[in-house]
Amino acid sequence: MTQPVLLKVSALKVAYGGIQAVKGATFEVRQGELVSLIGANGAGKTTTLKAVTGLQPVAGGEVEYLGQSIKGRGAWDLVKQGLVMVPEGRGCFTRMTITENLLMGAYVRDDNEIEADIEKVFAIFPRLKERRDQLSGTMSGGEQQMLAMGRALMARPKVLLLDEPSMGLSPIMVDKIFEVVHDIHQRGTTVLLVEQNASRALELADRGYVMESGEVTMSGPARQLLDDPKVKAAYLGE
Amino acid sequence: MDYFLELFFGGLTRGSIYALIALGYTMVYGIIGLINFAHGEVLMIGALVSWTFTTAMAGSGMPGWVLLLLSVPLAVLVCCALNFSIEKIAYRPLRSAPRLSPLITAIGMSLLLQTLAMIIWKPNPKPFPTLLPPDPIDLGGPVITITQCLILGLTVVILSALMWLVNRTKLGRAMRATAENPRVAGLMGVKPDFVISATFVIGAALAAVAGIMWAANYGTVQHTMGFLPGLKAFTAAVLGGIGNLAGAVVGALVLGLVEALGAGYLGELTGGVFGSHYADVFAFATLILVLTLRPQGLLGERVADRA
Ligand SMILES: Nc1ncnc2c1ncn2[C@@H]1O[C@H](COP(=O)(O)OP(=O)(O)OP(=O)(O)O)[C@@H](O)[C@H]1O
Ligand SMILES: [Mg+2]
Numbered sequence: 070m071t072q073p074v075l076l077k078v079s080a081l082k083v084a085y086g087g088i089q090a091v092k093g094a095t096f097e098v099r100q101g102e103l104v105s106l107i108g109a110n111g112a113g114k115t116t117t118l119k120a121v122t123g124l125q126p127v128a129g130g131e132v133e134y135l136g137q138s139i140k141g142r143g144a145w146d147l148v149k150q151g152l153v154m155v156p157e158g159r160g161c162f163t164r165m166t167i168t169e170n171l172l173m174g175a176y177v178r179d180d181n182e183i184e185a186d187i188e189k190v191f192a193i194f195p196r197l198k199e200r201r202d203q204l205s206g207t208m209s210g211g212e213q214q215m216l217a218m219g220r221a222l223m224a225r226p227k228v229l230l231l232d233e234p235s236m237g238l239s240p241i242m243v244d245k246i247f248e249v250v251h252d253i254h255q256r257g258t259t260v261l262l263v264e265q266n267a268s269r270a271l272e273l274a275d276r277g278y279v280m281e282s283g284e285v286t287m288s289g290p291a292r293q294l295l296d297d298p299k300v301k302a303a304y305l306g307e
Numbered sequence: 308m309d310y311f312l313e314l315f316f317g318g319l320t321r322g323s324i325y326a327l328i329a330l331g332y333t334m335v336y337g338i339i340g341l342i343n344f345a346h347g348e349v350l351m352i353g354a355l356v357s358w359t360f361t362t363a364m365a366g367s368g369m370p371g372w373v374l375l376l377l378s379v380p381l382a383v384l385v386c387c388a389l390n391f392s393i394e395k396i397a398y399r400p401l402r403s404a405p406r407l408s409p410l411i412t413a414i415g416m417s418l419l420l421q422t423l424a425m426i427i428w429k430p431n432p433k434p435f436p437t438l439l440p441p442d443p444i445d446l447g448g449p450v451i452t453i454t455q456c457l458i459l460g461l462t463v464v465i466l467s468a469l470m471w472l473v474n475r476t477k478l479g480r481a482m483r484a485t486a487e488n489p490r491v492a493g494l495m496g497v498k499p500d501f502v503i504s505a506t507f508v509i510g511a512a513l514a515a516v517a518g519i520m521w522a523a524n525y526g527t528v529q530h531t532m533g534f535l536p537g538l539k540a541f542t543a544a545v546l547g548g549i550g551n552l553a554g555a556v557v558g559a560l561v562l563g564l565v566e567a568l569g570a571g572y573l574g575e576l577t578g579g580v581f582g583s584h585y586a587d588v589f590a591f592a593t594l595i596l597v598l599t600l601r602p603q604g605l606l607g608e609r610v611a612d613r614a
Contacts, residue, residue, distance in 0.1 A: 145495075173484050176496045
């Protein structure tokens with residue numbers, strides 16, 4: 070574990086108005102890792118990601134990316150440096166076609182490999198290719214999740230943040246999505262995976278963190294968390 | 308029939324000008340949810356800049372159409388700079404304020420611009436020089452002026468260019484993405500300030516051209532001239548479904564035609580009780596009727612209340 074730390078969050082606090090949604094989150098993601106952040110509804114996982122990507126102001130603590138503080142930087146600014154998020158609920162542009170959504174993913178790029186990368190995304194998700202000229206709003210939830218992930222890949226992320234990619238999907242689609250997450254990681258992208266599906270997320274991960282009511286309360290190698298009695302009782306339904 | 312066709316072309320011309328203005332309202336609304344009440348004033352400034360240039364250069368010996376043509380980029384430039392500044396100075400600081408604040412600011416900005424224009428250009432109405440040959444073109448019955456022809460032709464060109472920009476370019480995609488979901492657009496690397504500024508600049512360019520068209524077609528300019536076309540274009544945008552570009556164009560053409568035909572036949576239909584000066588009543592009655600039957604406008608989507 071001597072790989073450099075790409076993303077480091079220390080004692081993060083985030084509030085919505087007067088409500089403290091995140092009260093102290095500390096975790097890090099090293100280059101090449103797949104790290105899972107698990108927790109129940111309302112634990113503050115999405116809020117943490119929003120603060121990291123500049124969508125929600127940081128009330129306290131520190132967020133560092135590539136060794137530099139990124140507090141207060143806009144989301145649009147971080148994408149250029151490879152910090153890319155697939156938001157909760159996918160956020161596809163429903164009034165644009167699949168191809169246009171993918172092009173939006175490549176918004177920060179101006180090289181000439183964009184077309185080739187679209188074909189790569191189509192190779193991962195053949196379903197998207199069939200519907201390339203269809204409006205994304207007409208697609209199923211699973212297809213939209215594929216599109217959201219493909220769109221994020223178009224930015225060529227260094228660190229990919231995934232917020233509950235399996236939410237609301239059928240078992241087959243869940244399998245497919247986790248397979249792709251695994252694949253993306255195997256090809257060298259660093260991944261922070263936020264999930265409620267703790268067992269699946271920890272099975273894929275190198276390390277994991279557990280978040281409870283706004284705080285990170287447990288951490289460790291993913292295998293170890295999977296065997297932890299407390300984790301088993303609370304998140305694995307055993 | 309000839310009378311009908313003449314009214315029809317008149318309405319189409321009027322509707323084309325409304326369309327160029329309405330697009331500015333609807334694009335800004337689509338991106339930041341603001342009804343920019345100062346938009347009519349931008350077209351007024353465009354017309355007055357063109358007037359200043361063409362009257363100042365009247366003795367230069369250049370033909371009228373050249374003067375008019377040269378005044379277009381000048382007016383566009385001034386209006387783009389103006390609208391860019393308005394957004395930056397007046398609306399941007401209020402971006403996260405309650406909706407009413409920028410709305411009231413827009414009304415204030417409208418009054419401010421009118422007053423400034425009155426000080427700069429004096430309050431009296433000024434005849435806009437006749438720069439194009441005034442001879443009508445005879446279509447074997449109905450007649451149409453060269454000005455009308457140019458307005459219709461130019462509108463088609465401008466609308467095609469805008470459609471290309473919005474649907475085929477990176478900037479256009481960013482604008483549509485921001486209009487649909489600004490946060491996610493931000494996650495793609497789209498800088499909201501940039502897209503918003505671009506939207507105001509494009510809207511201003513369209514308004515400047517519309518202002519010159521209005522002045523050339525109706526023959527006078529004045530600091531208050533932006534109010535009525537501004538209001539009508541706003542009506543057209545709502546009629547078509549605010550936030551929807553095609554809707555703004557359809558709404559504008561419908562409104563222009565309803566006004567022209569309504570005014571042309573109103574006296575006859577009512578046995579002379581209402582004269583043609585009731586055209587505005589027709590326009591707004593259409594608006595009320597459409598909104599009663601289709602609250603989201605002709606082409607608008609049903610969305611949750613954003614106001
Ligand atoms: N926009 C908001 N305004 C006010 N409170 C919010 C807002 N978004 C989230 N919260 C609150 O902050 C807390 C953390 O929410 P968050 O969405 O971060 O949880 P989460 O861990 O992502 O949950 P889930 O697994 O259900 O997505 C919750 O109590 C939630 O009600
Ligand atoms: Mg969440």
